[in-house]
Amino acid sequence: MKLASRHLLGLDGVSHDDIELILDTAVTFKEILNRPIKKVPPLQGKTIVNLFFENSTRTRISFELAQRRLSADVVNFAASGSSVTKGETLKDTARNIEAMKIDMVVIRHASAGAAHFLTKVVKANVINAGDGCHEHPTQGLLDMYTLREKFGSLKGLRVCIVGDILNSRVARSNIFGLQTMGAEVSVCGPSTLMPLEIERLGVKVFHHLDDVLPQVDAVNVLRIQMERSAAGLFPSLREYHRFFGVTSERLNKVNRPIAVLHPGPINRDVELSADVADGPHSLILEQVLNGVAVRMAVLYLLGLSE
Amino acid sequence: MSNAILLQQGRLIDPSNGTDRVVDILIENGIIRTIGSRVEPQEGCEVLACEGKVIAPGFVDMHVHLREPGYEHKETIATGTLAAAYGGFTAVCCMPNTNPAIDDESIVQFVQSQGKKSNHGIVDVFPVGAVTKGRDGKLMAPISELVQAGAVGLSDDGAPVHDAGIMRRAMEYASMYDVPIIQHCEDVPLAKGGVMNEGETATRLGLPGIPNVAEEVMLARDVMLAEFTRARYHAAHVSTAGSVALMREAKRKKIGVTCEVTPHHFTLTDKEVSSYDTNTKMNPPLRTQADVDAIKEGLRDGTIDVIATDHAPHSLDEKDVDYIQAPFGIVGLETAIGLAVTELVETGVLTLTQLVEKFSTNPRKIIGKAIVVAEGQVANLTVFDPSAQWTVDCAEFHSKSKNSPFNGARLKGKSVAIFNHGRIFINEHYSG
Numbered sequence: 065m066k067l068a069s070r071h072l073l074g075l076d077g078v079s080h081d082d083i084e085l086i087l088d089t090a091v092t093f094k095e096i097l098n099r100p101i102k103k104v105p106p107l108q109g110k111t112i113v114n115l116f117f118e119n120s121t122r123t124r125i126s127f128e129l130a131q132r133r134l135s136a137d138v139v140n141f142a143a144s145g146s147s148v149t150k151g152e153t154l155k156d157t158a159r160n161i162e163a164m165k166i167d168m169v170v171i172r173h174a175s176a177g178a179a180h181f182l183t184k185v186v187k188a189n190v191i192n193a194g195d196g197c198h199e200h201p202t203q204g205l206l207d208m209y210t211l212r213e214k215f216g217s218l219k220g221l222r223v224c225i226v227g228d229i230l231n232s233r234v235a236r237s238n239i240f241g242l243q244t245m246g247a248e249v250s251v252c253g254p255s256t257l258m259p260l261e262i263e264r265l266g267v268k269v270f271h272h273l274d275d276v277l278p279q280v281d282a283v284n285v286l287r288i289q290m291e292r293s294a295a296g297l298f299p300s301l302r303e304y305h306r307f308f309g310v311t312s313e314r315l316n317k318v319n320r321p322i323a324v325l326h327p328g329p330i331n332r333d334v335e336l337s338a339d340v341a342d343g344p345h346s347l348i349l350e351q352v353l354n355g356v357a358v359r360m361a362v363l364y365l366l367g368l369s370e
Numbered sequence: 371m372s373n374a375i376l377l378q379q380g381r382l383i384d385p386s387n388g389t390d391r392v393v394d395i396l397i398e399n400g401i402i403r404t405i406g407s408r409v410e411p412q413e414g415c416e417v418l419a420c421e422g423k424v425i426a427p428g429f430v431d432m433h434v435h436l437r438e439p440g441y442e443h444k445e446t447i448a449t450g451t452l453a454a455a456y457g458g459f460t461a462v463c464c465m466p467n468t469n470p471a472i473d474d475e476s477i478v479q480f481v482q483s484q485g486k487k488s489n490h491g492i493v494d495v496f497p498v499g500a501v502t503k504g505r506d507g508k509l510m511a512p513i514s515e516l517v518q519a520g521a522v523g524l525s526d527d528g529a530p531v532h533d534a535g536i537m538r539r540a541m542e543y544a545s546m547y548d549v550p551i552i553q554h555c556e557d558v559p560l561a562k563g564g565v566m567n568e569g570e571t572a573t574r575l576g577l578p579g580i581p582n583v584a585e586e587v588m589l590a591r592d593v594m595l596a597e598f599t600r601a602r603y604h605a606a607h608v609s610t611a612g613s614v615a616l617m618r619e620a621k622r623k624k625i626g627v628t629c630e631v632t633p634h635h636f637t638l639t640d641k642e643v644s645s646y647d648t649n650t651k652m653n654p655p656l657r658t659q660a661d662v663d664a665i666k667e668g669l670r671d672g673t674i675d676v677i678a679t680d681h682a683p684h685s686l687d688e689k690d691v692d693y694i695q696a697p698f699g700i701v702g703l704e705t706a707i708g709l710a711v712t713e714l715v716e717t718g719v720l721t722l723t724q725l726v727e728k729f730s731t732n733p734r735k736i737i738g739k740a741i742v743v744a745e746g747q748v749a750n751l752t753v754f755d756p757s758a759q760w761t762v763d764c765a766e767f768h769s770k771s772k773n774s775p776f777n778g779a780r781l782k783g784k785s786v787a788i789f790n791h792g793r794i795f796i797n798e799h800y801s802g
């Protein structure tokens with residue numbers, strides 16, 4: 065079984081069968097991760113570059129671990145915003161990669177479309193590890209994996225994504241992927257953090273948590289960035305927490321458990337209260353382990369393509 | 371051009387005097403000698419067969435960026451006017467966002483003289499002067515000097531005249547002369563950081579959006595200022611249904627406003643951005659199907675006066691970056707007639723007569739360069755074949771830059787030849 069595309073740029077347009085193949089493959093790899101010897105040989109002899117133009121220790125470590133577990137040779141490239149503009153850096157770097165005969169590139173970049181751009185410049189398989197506000201497909205996949213593991217199936221599952229939808233690549237990948245798998249997706253957050261015409265993506269839009277919580281099985285709580293308040297998109301973190309923070313008080317009003325996901329890192333007691341993050345319905349640590357398994361699955365499956 | 375040339379059996383369309391008939395036109399020494407049903411070719415007279423072709427007063431593209439002085443790696447006046455000649459234009463109005471900006475009479479004169487030197491001056495280069503010094507929106511440019519030197523309009527294009535107080539004074543001052551203020555309508559804080567139309571597609575792609583209201587807020591303000599000052603105002607490249615509605619209402623109230631639309635805004639929608647092709651990035655951005663439909667209706671009912679390309683050349687390297695980094699703009703001179711015939715005439719939105727109005731009669735009136743096709747007049751003509759089918763190949767463009775989203779498009783309608791200043795320019799890419 066192979067994926068339809070030799071790149072993973074996003075979940076928009078990825079078929080039900082391909083997502084299922086990735087999730088099923090990840091099940092096998094998760095079993096391996098629980099063995100005493102966690103290393104397997106499928107990517108032996110392949111060289112992978114992790115090209116991170118934005119800092120993200122967690123995502124990079126998760127990818128690197130997945131790559132090493134699959135026996136790939138790994139090179140990390142962290143580029144900060146130097147004097148050169150981002151675009152020039154990306155193109156120059158891509159050309160160097162091409163010259164060095166790299167097999168796969170994992171890219172994280174602040175510009176939406178950067179991973180697409182890379183596919184036009186290099187022959188390697190490209191995995192998008194987050195491009196601006198566009199997509200973060202492996203995060204979407206690991207969230208879906210975690211939900212599938214918890215609930216058995218994604219079909220008919222009701223999931224609400226809470227927070228800054230406007231600037232979130234995690235939100236987009238979750239919306240596209242979950243919908244393809246038959247889940248019902250809603251979004252909840254301040255109206256200024258909702259992208260225009262988000263409802264046209266087939267999601268229900270809420271602005272009050274108490275309205276949406278009774279209707280869902282799980283919430284995926286997004287990290288809120290301090291800068292958004294400074295940009296005038298909402299008044300303060302205090303007000304954000306009071307009206308959009310996912311707290312045990314709010315969750316307890318619904319008399320059945322709601323699973324809680326968060327892509328990390330958490331602003332404790334801002335978008336998510338500490339007791340919920342560490343509580344019995346939190347799947348946050350599961351997400352971290354599943355992230356490695358899902359990334360192994362993606363790397364493995366793309367490694368099969370030519 | 372030889373002394374005499376006879377255009378045989380072309381369909382002469384001149385909306386300025388209501389002409390629409392098949393004629394022979396004899397041109398001698400650049401002057402139209404005879405227009406008649408049949409004119410016998412004299413000894414040694416060249417003949418251009420024009421069956422099925424339209425002969426029109428010379429087309430003018432009133433919104434181009436020729437990039438000279440300052441950005442000659444993108445375009446020069448020589449390459450830009452050559453692209454215009456191939457595209458069927460006998461005149462272009464060049465925007466002042468050069469370096470230095472066209473905010474001084476010496477720059478107006480420089481641009482004019484480069485135009486006269488380029489391609490034997492067959493394409494008239496009419497500079498548009500800046501509204502403010504350095505186009506920075508603060509101090510009024512020497513408007514009287516610019517107009518006296520030959521500027522046909524005033525604009526800070528590339529950027530709007532943002533401050534309402536400065537716009538008011540500029541309108542008042544410019545109204546001493548018969549020149550329009552040409553505004554690039556964009557409320558900067560509303561559009562800030564945007565790279566494409568704000569809406570479903572931008573939401574899907576995670577690209578920052580430019581809302582249609584960013585254009586409309588400024589157009590609405592300017593219409594009110596134009597009414598207040600009684601100045602002549604021309605809105606560049608309108609792109610939204612809301613702008614068309616504002617213009618329609620302003621014209622109903624007899625306010626002295628006109629506007630233009632680009633071929634890409636009546637041809638493409640923001641769905642094209644889905645490939646992250648940087649040749650779909652321009653400002654104003656591609657909008658939605660509802661906007662395209664409204665623009666077509668505005669063209670049809672006369673709300674939109676002019677088709678202008680906003681020809682904006684950028685080098686391959688400049689466009690070969692990720693979408694957010696890429697500069698705004700596409701070239702348009704060599705695809706304008708094809709797109710207009712294909713999208714507007716073939717679909718029944720415009721008659722050929724209306725097309726000639728939008729490409730020649732109306733823009734020439736706005737910039738004060740009206741012409742008429744009549745015996746005794748200088749031959750300033752565009753000959754085009756509305757049924758010529760061709761495929762766009764950007765590599766063949768004569769513009770220095772090839773940044774167009776239309777590579778490979780199948781179009782109907784192509785320029786055959788232009789006449790101006792006693793010269794003839796034949797498009798050798800045309801094969802009738």
Ligand SMILES: [Zn+2]
Pocket residue numbers: 527528529554606607653654
């Ligand atoms: Zn403009």
